[in-house]
Amino acid sequence: MPLTTADGAHGTYPLFEIAPALDRRLNRVPLGDYPTPVDRVDPTTLGLPPGGPQLFIKREDISAQGYGGNKVRPLELVLGDAQRRGARRIWATGALGSNHSVATAIHAHRAGLQAGALLWPQPVSLTARDNLETMLSLDCRVECLPGIAMVPLSVAAVRLLTGLRGPRDYVQAPGAAVPLGALGHLSAALELARQIRAGELQPPHDIVVGVGSTCTAAGLLVGLRLARYAGLAFTRGRLPIIHGVRVTPWPVTDRHRVVGLAYRTQELLARLGGPALSFSRRELSAGFRLHTSYLEAGYGRASAAGRDAITRFARRDVLQLDTTYSAKAAAFTLDLLASGRTRGPVLFWATKSSVPLPRADPSATARAPAWVQRWLSR
């Protein structure tokens, strides 16, 4: 397949290579620098004893210039969909300091779209504040939603509540957690399979990822199975277990929502002319473990284990973590490596962008709605 996008050393977008029909039927706006690298980390640099399982990090934190992290891959497909439908403004839905919203604000112009964000209050943190100030500086229109309880609601319900009924307003589900968005992470799993095939890492026994809206975990769950189906990797032996570390509360991260999204993603893949995978919900569920205790005090609140992980990963510049998402997933990773419950290798999926944000414009904050200014001044 010809190189149609800037997809890095491996040349093509893995999903379209495995399923060329999707290349014809989906409009993808290329944002990412792929493949994202895989780093091998000596676990002793994180304070773990020698001789334990191997640790690798999938560097999704540098997935794109301008802003990386795990929101880039779903955005490529969702922005393309909005563009094709003739939208003028693309809205993200999330908490006030949402990474998905700031990613949308930074990348929307690549599809010729304006950005908007439908946001609900969350605990103040440095990252959340920086994200919101960046959104405001980029002229992203910001509107208020009542709370995280909005997450399981459909996009249609959110549109109704916010009065955005015009065809030119494209409203994304929180975290782009719809089958179209999850296809982006499915492609990431195929990319990982190529990296395994190329000898960049051994097939992992465990993959650890934070679960917020469910999009990433669901896409990876199907993507690993597609990689095996296509003969790219994992053809002998078992598939890696996906360990989802809860970073937003139940019911947003109920395991049935993760498995349900994975199931609907495989259905969409087949409907678009891709391979007809037919895993049952039970089979998908068997490859997924949900870890709930690392959420501790709740969404957006730092945890003691997370803070410890931040310090240990920062000590030798292994990786920059954030308190809300990646630190909690990293805390589980450290416990898993120390527990003797895995032979490894363990692969940590680095979801938080480490690309510096554009400099915020203080005058944009001064023009923000009063409720936003109140939150920023806390």
Ligand SMILES: Cc1ncc(COP(=O)(O)O)c(C=O)c1O
């Ligand atoms: C940095 C970061 N990590 C992990 C997650 C969880 O990913 P997902 O929403 O795909 O479940 C999010 C979600 O917002 C995030 O921003």
